[in-house]
Amino acid sequence: MKFRLLYTTFALLLGGFLLLNSSGGRAATQNEGNTGAPGDNNENNRTCQSCHNTGISIQVTVGLELFDEAGSIVTNYVPGDIYTAQVTVTPVAGNPNGYGFQMLSLIDAGQIPTNSWLNPGANVQIAS
Numbered sequence: 001m002k003f004r005l006l007y008t009t010f011a012l013l014l015g016g017f018l019l020l021n022s023s024g025g026r027a028a029t030q031n032e033g034n035t036g037a038p039g040d041n042n043e044n045n046r047t048c049q050s051c052h053n054t055g056i057s058i059q060v061t062v063g064l065e066l067f068d069e070a071g072s073i074v075t076n077y078v079p080g081d082i083y084t085a086q087v088t089v090t091p092v093a094g095n096p097n098g099y100g101f102q103m104l105s106l107i108d109a110g111q112i113p114t115n116s117w118l119n120p121g122a123n124v125q126i127a128s
Contacts, residue, residue, distance in 0.1 A: 058094030062087065062101065082118065 066074040067084040074083055089099040105114040117126050 058096050059092040060096075060099065061090045061092055063090070064088075 065086045065088075067086065068074050069082055069084075085103065087101055087103070089101065105116065106112060107114055120126055
């Protein structure tokens with residue numbers, strides 16, 4: 001009888017843990033970002049380090065390049081044109097298991113999201 005109660009309790013706790021897991025991340029489940037950037041609905045001013053502060057210094061450099069439809073690097077923005085954004089994250093210090101970033105597209109200074117991302121890559125998740 002005691003083992004039955006123990007196994008039932010363990011199964012319920014394991015099931016609860018699995019159901020509460022948010023593998024899609026906060027952006028997918030709560031529509032919140034982590035950067036403090038305009039429009040990411042981050043009322044608590046959380047950043048990546050809020051959850052992942054392990055005491056280990058991890059530093060990266062982030063590069064962003066925009067390409068036009070012909071594949072040329074964009075030097076001047078033209079409203080209405082379609083661009084491809086390429087983000088490169090390079091480690092400088094530390095050895096992180098993975099990387100992440102958040103990118104927003106806003107209309108003018110009004111901080112209104114464009115919600116017009118097209119053809120995201122295989123490892124890209126769009127939250128709006």
